Amino acid sequence: MKLTALTAVAALVAAAPALAGGPDDDNLVVNGDVEMITKTEAPAHLDGALGGQVISGWHYRTDETQALELDDFDNPGMIFVDQALDQFDVVEGGADKSCASCHEDIEAFTGLATQMPKVNEAGELVVMEDLINACRTERMEADAWGWSSAPMQAMVAAIAHQSRGMPIDVAIDGPAQTFWEQGKEMYYTRYGQLELSCANCHEDNNGNYIRADHLSQGQTNGFPTYRLKQAKLISKHNRFRGCIRDTRAETFAEGSDEFRALELYVASRGNGLSIETPAVRQ
Numbered sequence: 001m002k003l004t005a006l007t008a009v010a011a012l013v014a015a016a017p018a019l020a021g022g023p024d025d026d027n028l029v030v031n032g033d034v035e036m037i038t039k040t041e042a043p044a045h046l047d048g049a050l051g052g053q054v055i056s057g058w059h060y061r062t063d064e065t066q067a068l069e070l071d072d073f074d075n076p077g078m079i080f081v082d083q084a085l086d087q088f089d090v091v092e093g094g095a096d097k098s099c100a101s102c103h104e105d106i107e108a109f110t111g112l113a114t115q116m117p118k119v120n121e122a123g124e125l126v127v128m129e130d131l132i133n134a135c136r137t138e139r140m141e142a143d144a145w146g147w148s149s150a151p152m153q154a155m156v157a158a159i160a161h162q163s164r165g166m167p168i169d170v171a172i173d174g175p176a177q178t179f180w181e182q183g184k185e186m187y188y189t190r191y192g193q194l195e196l197s198c199a200n201c202h203e204d205n206n207g208n209y210i211r212a213d214h215l216s217q218g219q220t221n222g223f224p225t226y227r228l229k230q231a232k233l234i235s236k237h238n239r240f241r242g243c244i245r246d247t248r249a250e251t252f253a254e255g256s257d258e259f260r261a262l263e264l265y266v267a268s269r270g271n272g273l274s275i276e277t278p279a280v281r282q
Contacts, residue, residue, distance in 0.1 A: 021208070080224075123175060192248040225281050
């Protein structure tokens, strides 16, 4: 896209109230019995931002896209979850181990996704991809998976899927506070030639449109999400990178410390929303 076109996009953000069309009031119930918390009171640390309410991106999608999440049979992201469930029993690496060798059943990870990212015993902020690759390289003695590789995001989705319906509750105090503050600073920092921050779209203008894109609050409770545009599961860091790139800025790498901090802060903005993984978006 040429700079003039991108400048026009920036102007659209500034003038977005003329194109307002907020989230709908539908209810997300998966398979007829798993009721999702898709709207809830905003966590106190948002200090009244977002009108005091956090809302899943599901409410900003078309009826056709929303319907894909109502039944696992229709959800294209479930194909990758099933692939990861098969992979869970595959023996790899020099230690002749599979995931199941240590964890027996993937249901053992129920609740984990609600707490991620988190600070480990070494004082490092880790995300789900870190935990998976640590198991592969240290316990299985197998090769690490690429951050946005198909097997990695399928396994991240399968593990997060065990917590579907449970509310996000990431810690932002104690050892996590420094990382959270770093992520918050990034969220409000304007990047690139367009001088746009995450907050310009997802806080100031959620519910408005940029061309055909209905801006949501940018919640990450459904990630990895199946993106129809790319016909595959997309990681959080992939979307962070894409958004910063669209401001015509030098972006951070997937798996960078910067994106780990940003992931923590963005996750905390959705505290109270249900894990939807795998969500379906445009």
